[in-house]
Amino acid sequence: MKKFFTILICKLLRFAxxxxxxxxxxxxxxxxxxxxxxxxxxxxxxxIIAVTGSNxxxxxxxxxxxxxxxxxxxxxxNREGSNQIEGVTTLVLDSATLGGRVxxxxxxxxxxxxxxxxxxxYIHPTHYVITNLxxxxxxxxxxxxxxxxxxxxxxxxxxxxxxxxxxxxxxxFAQGRKDVVWFGADKLSSDTEELQSVYNDGAxxxxxxxxxxxxxxHYNHIGHYACTKCGYKRQNTRYTITSVDxxxxxxxxxxxxxxxLALKSLxxxxxxxxxxxxxxxxxxxxxxxxxxxxxxxLKNGRVITFELGSRRGTLLTSKHENSISYDQSIRVAxxxxxxxxxxxxxxxxxxxxxxxxxxxLYDIDFEMLNSDNVRQIVLAGTYVNDLVTRFSYTDIPSExxxxxxxxxxxxxxxxxxxxxxxYAITCFSDKGKFLAKVREV
Amino acid sequence: xxxxHLYHDIMNLYGDYANVSAMRRILEKSGAQxxxxxxxxxxxxxxADYDFIYIGSGTERNQRVVLEDLRKYADALxxxxxxxxxxxxxxxxxxxxxxxxxxxxxxxxxxLGFFDFTVTEQNKTRVTGDVIYTCDFLTQPLVGxxxxxxxxxxxxxxxxxxxxxxxxxxxxxxxxxxxRELFGTHLTGPVLIKNxxxxxxxxxxxxxxxxxxxxxxxxxxxxxxxxRELKRRNEGA
Numbered sequence: 001m002k003k004f005f006t007i008l009i010c011k012l013l014r015f016a017x018x019x020x021x022x023x024x025x026x027x028x029x030x031x032x033x034x035x036x037x038x039x040x041x042x043x044x045x046x047x048i049i050a051v052t053g054s055n056x057x058x059x060x061x062x063x064x065x066x067x068x069x070x071x072x073x074x075x076x077x078n079r080e081g082s083n084q085i086e087g088v089t090t091l092v093l094d095s096a097t098l099g100g101r102v103x104x105x106x107x108x109x110x111x112x113x114x115x116x117x118x119x120x121x122y123i124h125p126t127h128y129v130i131t132n133l134x135x136x137x138x139x140x141x142x143x144x145x146x147x148x149x150x151x152x153x154x155x156x157x158x159x160x161x162x163x164x165x166x167x168x169x170x171x172x173f174a175q176g177r178k179d180v181v182w183f184g185a186d187k188l189s190s191d192t193e194e195l196q197s198v199y200n201d202g203a204x205x206x207x208x209x210x211x212x213x214x215x216x217x218h219y220n221h222i223g224h225y226a227c228t229k230c231g232y233k234r235q236n237t238r239y240t241i242t243s244v245d246x247x248x249x250x251x252x253x254x255x256x257x258x259x260x261l262a263l264k265s266l267x268x269x270x271x272x273x274x275x276x277x278x279x280x281x282x283x284x285x286x287x288x289x290x291x292x293x294x295x296x297x298l299k300n301g302r303v304i305t306f307e308l309g310s311r312r313g314t315l316l317t318s319k320h321e322n323s324i325s326y327d328q329s330i331r332v333a334x335x336x337x338x339x340x341x342x343x344x345x346x347x348x349x350x351x352x353x354x355x356x357x358x359x360x361l362y363d364i365d366f367e368m369l370n371s372d373n374v375r376q377i378v379l380a381g382t383y384v385n386d387l388v389t390r391f392s393y394t395d396i397p398s399e400x401x402x403x404x405x406x407x408x409x410x411x412x413x414x415x416x417x418x419x420x421x422x423y424a425i426t427c428f429s430d431k432g433k434f435l436a437k438v439r440e441v
Numbered sequence: 442x443x444x445x446h447l448y449h450d451i452m453n454l455y456g457d458y459a460n461v462s463a464m465r466r467i468l469e470k471s472g473a474q475x476x477x478x479x480x481x482x483x484x485x486x487x488x489a490d491y492d493f494i495y496i497g498s499g500t501e502r503n504q505r506v507v508l509e510d511l512r513k514y515a516d517a518l519x520x521x522x523x524x525x526x527x528x529x530x531x532x533x534x535x536x537x538x539x540x541x542x543x544x545x546x547x548x549x550x551x552x553l554g555f556f557d558f559t560v561t562e563q564n565k566t567r568v569t570g571d572v573i574y575t576c577d578f579l580t581q582p583l584v585g586x587x588x589x590x591x592x593x594x595x596x597x598x599x600x601x602x603x604x605x606x607x608x609x610x611x612x613x614x615x616x617x618x619x620x621r622e623l624f625g626t627h628l629t630g631p632v633l634i635k636n637x638x639x640x641x642x643x644x645x646x647x648x649x650x651x652x653x654x655x656x657x658x659x660x661x662x663x664x665x666x667x668x669r670e671l672k673r674r675n676e677g678a
Contacts, residue, residue, distance in 0.1 A: 142567040145500040209506045357586040359630025362456025385663035
């Protein structure tokens with residue numbers, strides 16, 4: 001009876017919340033108060049697929065849901081990205097009958113890294129994808145090894161781990177486990193022999209801390225590594241990006257499935273590969289997955305094209321306090337051969353909590369913007385002085401940099417008769433302030 | 442002038458490397474010829490050669506690796522400190538100078554023993570926070586961020602007083618250590634860029650004269666804004 005009422009109340013709150021545009025964590029929060037073990041009282045589907053990691057969770061989950069739905073599966077998933085235990089509880093109960101049976105072939109959960117241990121105490125995933133562990137929101141997360149330890153607590157027996165072989169810390173979750181599937185990329189034409197990053201989180205072995213060597217870097221410390229001492233190394237992959245051509249906007253998986261990319265970034269190809277891996281494991285044919293991913297445009301609003309006067313541009317939502325996210329966006333801008341101006345805004349470091357910490361700016365490889373493809377760099381926001389200082393430690397000539405504390409003034413400056421394409425790079429916390437001043441197209 | 446960036450690759454968790462970039466810049470702007478040596482675990486350095494020695498912050502596991510390597514330098518580091526060399530240790534690096542370090546599982550190792558303090562880590566809650574600190578040797582407060590999982594007990598002469606944010610342990614209003622011109626603080630990241638007055642203070646000790654400081658324009662403006670934001674937060678909370 002308690003189960004029945006808890007589910008009913010959760011559904012009612014969810015229904016009411018949707019009407020008034022409230023988020024999806026509150027109903028689950030109430031349900032957990034009423035019945036703390038409600039998640040272990042429901043009947044779950046055969047497939048419970050969890051996705052976690054620093055970057056790419058939301059995009060990967062959206063892609064998996066897209067492929068599975070296209071192929072006739074019913075999928076319950078947290079599409080709003082409420083990825084702590086409350087949001088997951090809302091998802092599960094809202095997808096369940098009043099008797100407690102989840103009405104879906106597949107339960108697909110995006111999970112926050114630090115809170116996965118609470119969520120998966122009750123719900124044991126059958127398949128658990130870990131995309132990557134980067135320096136991400138360190139003012140809350142501490143550091144990648146701290147997150148690793150928290151995630152380790154969330155892995156239960158009977159779960160198949162699906163790991164990014166190219167991330168040395170993520171791949172080490174396989175230590176002492178048998179049921180592991182690896183995905184990753186072969187040596188790619190866009191790879192570099194030398195590390196392209198301000199810092200090196202792959203310098204030392206995550207197992208024994210001896211120095212590691214790389215035969216190739218896909219980006220930052222993601223690549224093919226081997227420890228010089230203990231034998232720890234990058235594993236062979238079952239699902240593999242065999243080639244990529246970012247100029248043409250194509251990737252090939254397993255040497256036979258070529259996918260046209262709507263977004264030409266290395267991030268995107270990893271997200272597609274992890275979605276491909278999950279869908280394959282669920283039993284969808286590879287050619288079909290490739291067709292479903294062809295030219296797929298994410299709906300989560302992280303890449304937005306806009307017009308500003310006579311100019312056009314793209315907003316690349318990047319995460320503040322996440323240098324690899326910024327590096328990816330900067331790489332996209334600096335590869336724009338027709339020539340672009342770049343706007344960077346740091347106004348509120350986070351939308352969810354307060355911090356004034358800008359240490360993470362020093363982990364971003366802004367030097368990449370010292371390229372003939374990048375013409376003018378515009379810096380803006382409350383922390384513009386910190387941006388100016390950070391750029392003074394690059395070799396970018398200062399006359400190419402303009403700075404404005406006020407975002408409106410920065411946008412006015414860009415609203416000129418210049419013909420260069422505009423790349424705006426900023427975070428969820430600040431992108432609304434920019435979008436309010438341009439026309440989305 | 443010679444600068445030593447010890448463990449530049451393994452103790453560089455929060456952009457700490459930029460402290461050495463900033464020190465190099467102010468010394469060069471003041472007319473000095475500057476070289477920087479970057480040393481990793483397993484390599485060797487002669488501490489007598491240097492005008493400035495820096496170690497940044499690392500993960501708990503990396504700090505233990507580095508501590509074992511640092512033991513070979515214990516006497517040389519102590520001599521450098523005794524002779525007045527300017528040494529800056531930020532984040533958890535200065536923890537290595539205490540009596541003991543105990544990890545979250547209860548394993549204890551000895552520190553270098555320069556100080557009598559003890560360090561105890563836990564693995565449940567990360568201790569993080571924006572901070573405002575003050576001290577007697579600077580007229581303006583320091584701003585920054587602390588990111589650690591340890592508490593430190595037994596510091597007799599603290600470096601800073603805490604106005605806002607975490608101190609040595611839960612509820613502590615003191616932070617960091619000092620011995621001659623060695624400064625140890627849990628502040629993380631580019632402390633010397635966020636606090637241009639600390640940079641000029643240390644540079645003056647190294648140079649023996651006032652450094653060139655008129656170029657610190659965006660640094661000073663950034664400091665004022667951060668201090669304003671932190672004060673607003675502190676008074677509102």
